[in-house]
Amino acid sequence: MASAFKLLFAVSLFTLLLRFCRGSIVGVCYGRNADDLPTPDKVVELIKLHNIKYVRIYDSNIQVLKAFANTGVELMVAVPNSDLLAFSQFQSNADSWLKNSILPYYPATKITYITVGLEVTESPNNASALVVPAMHNVLTALKKAGLHKRIKVSSTHSLGVLSRSFPPSAGAFNSSHASFLKPMLEFLAENQSPFMIDLYPYYAYRDSPQKVSLDYAMFESSSEVIDPNTGLLYTNMFDAQIDALYFALMALNFKTIKVMVTETGWPSKGSPKEKGATPDNAQTYNTNLIRHVLNDTGTPAKPGEELDVYIFSLFNENRKPGLESERNWGLFYPDKTSIYNLDFTGKGVLDMTNSTDGSKNGTTWCIASSKASEADLQNAIDWACGPGNVDCSAIQPSQPCFEPDNLASHASFAFNSYYQQNGPSDVACSFGGKGVKVDKDPSYDNCIYLTAGGINKTASSNMTATANTSSSAHTDVCSWICVFLLTTLIAVILNTGNVFHVSF
Template sequence: MARWRAAAFAAFLFLLLAVHCRGGKTGICYGRNADDLPSPDKVARLVQQQSIKYVRIYDTNIDVIRAFANTSVELMVGVPNADLLAFSQYQSNVDTWLKNSVLPYYPATAITHITVGAEITESPVNVSALVVPAMRNVLAALKKAGLHKKITISSTHSLGILSRSFPPSAGAFNSSYAHFLKPMLEFLVENQAPFMVDLYPYYAYQNSPSNVSLNYALFSPQSQGVIDPNTGLVYTNMFDAQVDSIFFALMALNFKTLKIMITETGWPNKGAAKETGATPDNAQTYNTNLIRHVVNDSGTPAKPGEEIDVYIFSLFNENRKPGIESERNWGLFSPDQSAIYSLDWTGRGNVDIMTGGNITGSNGTWCVASTNVSETALQNALNWACGPGDVDCSAIQPSQPCYQPDTLISHASYAFNMYYQKKGATDVACSFGGAGVRTTKDPSYDACFYLDSEKIINTNSTPPPAPSASSPSLPGLCFTLLLPVLPIVIASGFL
C-alpha cells in the first residue's frame, strides 16, 4: 500500500509539473520568398542547432516537410489564400491535398497546426467568405484520417481586423468582417483552436514615432508606459497593448475563453534611410525581450501570468519580397546561414539595453515600487505578487521585520523584489504592469533585508537530502510551484 501511495503521489506531482512548467512557446517563421536560401535539409539542421522547437511555414511544400522528419520540431503548415476557392468548393480537393501533402510524412514530421488562409483581410482579392467553408472541409478530411484531435486548424489575421485597438480595453473588430468572423470564432471554440494574429509594434513606431516611443516598442525598462483610462491598467510595452486589444475585442463578442496565439511578430534588422528604427541592435533587443516575456509567462496587464505562444518573423532575410527596404530584412540569418545577431532561445539570459551586453543575475539591482502609479495599480500588483505570483509575503505582516513602515509602497517594494530576484532579475520580472522599477541602491533597512541574486544563491546552496525509496525525486526547476498544493494532496488521501 505504501508503494502504491508513493507511486500515486509521484504521478500526481508529475502532472502538476506538466501543468505549471510548460510555459509559453517561442517559434520561428520560415518564409521562402527568396532565390538564394539554403536547401530545406540545411535549414532543418540550422533550426536544430539553434534549439528551435517550433517552425511555421506558409504552405505544404513537400521538400520542407520531409526535411523536418524525425527532428522533433513541431511544424505549422499553411493553406495559401490562392487555394481557398478550391478548398471551399469541393471536399475531394481537400482530401486529395491531405493524402498527398500531409499523410505520407506524418507523424515522422510533427505537423501540429494548419493555417487556412493568411491575413485574409489584407488580401487584394476578397476571399473572406471562403475561409470558414475551407476550414470545415479541412476538418472533415482530418476526421477521416483520425487526426482532428492531433492537428489544430485556424487562420491568421493582421491587427487590421480591428476597427479600434487603443486604448486596449476599447479593442473592437471591424463590423464589416462580421459575416465571416463570427462563424470562424464559433469554429475555433468548438474545436479548441487558438485565434491567430500577427502583431508588429515596429510598424506602429515607424508610422508614428512622435506618438510611440522606441522604448515602448522594444519592451525597454525605461519606457514610461501608457495607462488605459478605462481600466487603469498600465502598459509598459506595445506588444502587450496589442495582445490585450485583441482580448478585449474577443471579450466584447463573448469569446473571452479563446486562446490567442501570435503567429508573426519581430523587428527588421535593416531599412531605408527613413526607417531609422530598423537596425540589428533593435531587432536583437525586441526579440530577446519578447522571448523572455514569453518564457517567463509574464502575460499581459489584462491577463497576468497567462502563457502565450509566439512565432518570430523571420528565419532568413528574403530578397524577393516587394515593398520598402525593411520588408526584405526581417531575418535572424543571412542566406549563407551566418547570424545577423544572436538570440537566447531559452529566455534565461538578459540583454542590458543600456549597454547591449549579456548579463545574468541581478548584478546589484533590485526591484521596488514606482511612485508614479496610482494606489489602485500598486495594490493590484501587490495582491498579484503575494497571490498568483507565489511570493512569500510573511515578512511584511504585522510584527515581522519588513512590516514597518506600514505603507503600501514599502510593502509592494518588498514583494516586487522577492518576485524579481526569484525570476532571474530580468527587467520583465520587474514590470508589474508599470508598477515596478529597477534600482541599483539596496533598499534594505534595519532588520529588513532585500534579497539579491547572491543572497538567493547562498540561501539555496545547501543540497537537498537524497530521496528515499518512498520519497520520489522531483525536478528542482519547478519545485517551488508545488509547495502551495501539497496540503491539497495530503487532504485528498495520497499520504
C-alpha cells in the first residue's frame, strides 16, 4: 500500500512538473452562435484532425463536454453572464452546477479552467459587482470536490478595462472599475490564476488606420515603435497591448499575476469600410501570431515569458449582430471546409504537393527585393536576426556568406533562413513587401542557403536548423530536465521509502 501511494505521488509530481515545462500554447475558441454547425462529435473530429489541443467554450453544454471525453484536449468552460446573479447569491447554486454540469464528465473531459463572466464591464447590464462573489463560490465548490488545484478560476475582459494602453509603460486600469478590479486581482494573485484578456489589434487598425499601420497590427512591421519611458522597442501591436496590461498590473503591485489571451484573431470578411478584413490578412495575422507565441520569445517587457493564447474562432457565426466582420472570424465554414489554411504547429502554411509557382519539386527560396531601400533592408535584417530568431552568424565577417558585403546579399540570406525555418509560405517571405520568392537556388561558393526542413550546409555551421527552433528547443530541454529530475526523484522515493509532504 505504501509503495502504491509513493508511486502515485511520484506520478502526480511528474505530471505537474511537465505541465510547468510545456511552454506557450495556442488554442481555439469554439463559439456556437450560428446555424447549421456540425454536431459536437464532428467538431471534435475536426479539432483532432488539425492537432488543436486547447479549446475554449462559452458555457458548459453537456453534449460538448461529452464529445471531448478521452480526447486529451484541454477545455476551458464558462459561467455565462446570465448566471452571475444566481452564482453570486447562493453557494448552493455553484455547488449544484459543479455537481451536475462538471463532475459527471471530469476527468474524462479534461477541464482546466472555468471562466466566470464574459467581458462584464462591456455588457449593457454591468454585472461586474457579481463577478468576484461568483468566482469565490465556484472556487469553494471546487475545493469541496478537491479540484481547486487542478481547475483554475478566472474571468475574461476586453482591453477596455484599461484607461490607457500607449505607451505600454503607461498602461493603467480604468479607475471607474476599481471597486471590481481590486478584489478580483487579489483573488487571482491568491489562487495563482491568470488575468484573462481578449485582444484584437484588428479593431485598433480598423478604427485608426492613420495611426496604426496594417503591418504593425499583423506582426509584419520592419520598423519599431519605441516606448519613450522604457526605451523598449515594439514591432507589433499585440506585444504592446500585452505589456500595457503587465505595466497596469505592476502599477497596482500585482507582479505575480500572469496574462492569458482568451481571444484574438482577424476577420476574413467585412463591410465596405472594413477593407482590412480579408482571408489573406486573417491568415497572415493568425500564422504570425502562432509562430510568435510558440517561439516563446515573450514580449519586450517580459522576454521569454510563456503566454497562452486562444484564437477566435473555430467557425463563422452568422447569428451575431453588428458589422459584417462580426460574423466572419472563423477558421472554418459550418461544413468544416477551411476558410484559409492555418498550421497550429507554428511552422507556417506548407503545401508542397500543390505547388503553383513552377519551381522544381516545389522548392523555393526567399531573397531581398531589388526595389527595397537600404533602410528597409537594414530594419528587416535587424528583425530577422533578432526577434525572428534567425542564425545570422554566416553573414558575419570572415564567414561564408559575408561577401559580397552589402545589405541586399545579407538580407537575402536572413530572409531565406527565416522563410525556410518557419515553413515556406508567402507570409514567411513577406517582410513588409521586401522579400520575394524565387525558384533558383541563390547559393554560391561556400554560402549554401537553407532549403525546406531547415538544412544549412554552410561551413560556419554543421548544425541542422528546424522550423520553430526556439519553441522546440525550449520544450525539448525543459522536458528533458523534468524527466531527469522526476526519474531521479521517483527512484529516491521508491528505493528509500521516504515520503515527502507536498501540498498541491
